[in-house]
Amino acid sequence: DGGAGGGGEGADGTPSAPGAEARQIHARALPGADGGAPGHVRRAHPVAAAGGGPRRAQGHATRQGPRAVLPRIRRRLHHSRRGCGAGLHPVRVGGGGAGARHALATVHAARHAGAVRPAVRLRRVPVRAPLRRHAGGAAGGGAQAVDQGAVAHPRQDRLRHRQEPLWALLMVVENSENPCWKATGFSVPNVKEQRKKHPTEATTLRPLDSGVVETRELDDAALLTSLAEKGLAVKPATSGDYHAVECDVAIVGSGCGGGVAAAVLASAGHKVLVVEKGDYFTPDDYSSVEGPSMERLYEQGGIFCTSNVTTVLYAGTTVGGGSAVNWSASIRTPREILQEWSRDHGLPVFGSAAYVQAMDAVCARLAVTDGCREEGFQNKVVRRGCEALGLPVDRVPRNSSEGHHCGSCYLGCPTGDKRGTDTTWLVDAVEHGAVILAGCKAERLIFQNNSGKNGRSKKCVGLVATCMSNGITKKLRIEAKVSISACGALMTPPLLRNSGLRNRHVGRNLHLHPVSMAWGYFPDTNQEPQLTGKCYEGGIITSMHRVTERTIIETPALGPGAFASLVPWESGRDMKERMRRYTRTAHAFALVRDHAAGSVYGEGRVHYSPSRGDIEELRDGLRRALRIMVASGAAEVGTHRSDGLRLRCKGVQDKDLEAFLDEVTVARGPMQPGTDTWALLCSAHQMGSCRMGSSPKEGAVDGRGESWEAEGLYVCDGSLLPTAVGVNPMITIQSLAYCLSMDIAESLA
């Protein structure tokens, strides 16, 4: 008990002084009460306790025997909870990963079952998310506010308490250091050095300063003054609950879709107001420390799993949305996908010259290049393995410079080199008078009766939003000629549903590009010059191998916390060994253009199961990734399956490799019945949950992005895509947003 204050809040949970220091995503000291020493091994695992250390074989696969999964998961959770405790102590290299992973599974399993009651309530929240604190309008800080109803659903509220120790396990730092990092060979990248290499203009002004209003530090009067100063008509609440604000276009979300729409519409002369629930950060704020950064920059603090516990979801929630935390891969929509969407889905925009021009405009604005001065370790591994096997390997274009080598973009690019919407489109937007309201969450859209005009029975006239500040007592009623939902594929459906829309496609048809990971260990000794470096250094995705028409192999960014939470638990000793090898363990993932469709049925409530065909594709992709690792010279390779399936490569014969690969499967989540092994898929690409369709029977919105139910309401984000795109979707989402917002601008003229 007793996380130290820092960053945005003081030790008593009250907000600290505003300004840069409060904004910065700091490493926070989280001293422990029992002083859990680094390297301390928890003895909870039945197999480990019985002397079942890591099992390895030379030249053949190994597995642990069948075990009951859930009791084991619960036991691990219990241990991490007892530490609430333990959660706030220096992370135990031996137990942290497994505890975290199993707790993650249990947290999300319990979300549905509502079965496990928390034994311990945290009295303090180690890293506070102001977003969370204010989401339900609760006053006060820290855990108290969480207790008082920051989360609407009581079951979710209980679960959040279990997530806190989980996060602390992954992020513990003292004075920006973590004793375990040294043992793993990890160190937080030296941002100052990197900035020197990529100097940005020395200025005290941040790129969005002329247009951003950060609600967190304001009270009612200051908010209204700021909005009025930025050219918006405001009417303070007199007796009611709402301040009124007027604009031409209200856009919810500032990510790939929202950022582009804001720029296009503001440049066309319309008064644009962007409502973004996340905060505004710049390279000076980014610490590259995993735990607190995930907490502040990711949806659900980075711990977001489907309710049926198959897939871990990653989505950005900050000014810039996903584009502020993504991995820079900037791939144009493949021609055959455009043909399919235009021909089979009756959506002419995808077959138009305007769409191709939009891709050109987007790539030009993001200064996309496929040049890369030096690849990072993981990409070198993929490239070398492919070349050794005679497989094609492509360069991946990026929205950063050729020399961009920071590897930390997933926690906000500390060098300022990556060109997210926060440094490109939103800058254009504010230069044309757009206002960005950061730390403000849209709650519902406002509709009027439309007397059946255009077949749409409703007309959208704006939205209601809540600011994330204790000082702001009233909600905002934002009146707009056009409203655009650009909340991303996970959050647009709840906004539309909560506002009363009923089209059956709202929330359905969710595609995730599920990902399954392979790893390969390349010892430091005997290191060949071509494979130097550490797994967390260098551009995140610079090389790609296509396995089949719908499966590709790329490389991820995994900080030590994410690594520890994803690798399987075999024993304390094994986990220590894995963490010791962390920096020289390369990961490559198979990503599938999924045919299966999931659903978003509430905020933070997602159901998803890959189809049998998707699993087969993933399995083939995973095997290919393992072959590539072996061909690249890995000493050991493996998967994330719960039994720790792995192969020692030294002296391995072809037949041994084939026998091992035959054993490789893509296991489903721990809640699936009838299997003794499990693994979690991951997804950073969410698409299709409010898809475009040629009629209300085919989609939630029409081919121009306008809701089939409400005139004046548009969707402009990843949820529009009719199917999965099959490659990293940023350029597709931005290009589509560009086309649609050009049309909207014309219709408003």
Ligand SMILES: Cc1cc2nc3c(=O)[nH]c(=O)nc-3n(C[C@H](O)[C@H](O)[C@H](O)COP(=O)(O)OP(=O)(O)OC[C@H]3O[C@@H](n4cnc5c(N)ncnc54)[C@H](O)[C@@H]3O)c2cc1C
């Ligand atoms: C870790 C990671 C790595 C990725 N790597 C790549 C890559 O290399 N290449 C690539 O092409 N794609 C990548 N992606 C995917 C890509 O970033 C997303 O597909 C893209 O950002 C989605 O755009 P969007 O407009 O749909 O939503 P987002 O960009 O997610 O924007 C949605 C915004 O809406 C805000 N919001 C949500 N609800 C509300 C509300 N009610 N009120 C106010 N604001 C709200 C959110 O805070 C968020 O900022 C990655 C994603 C992640 C998370």
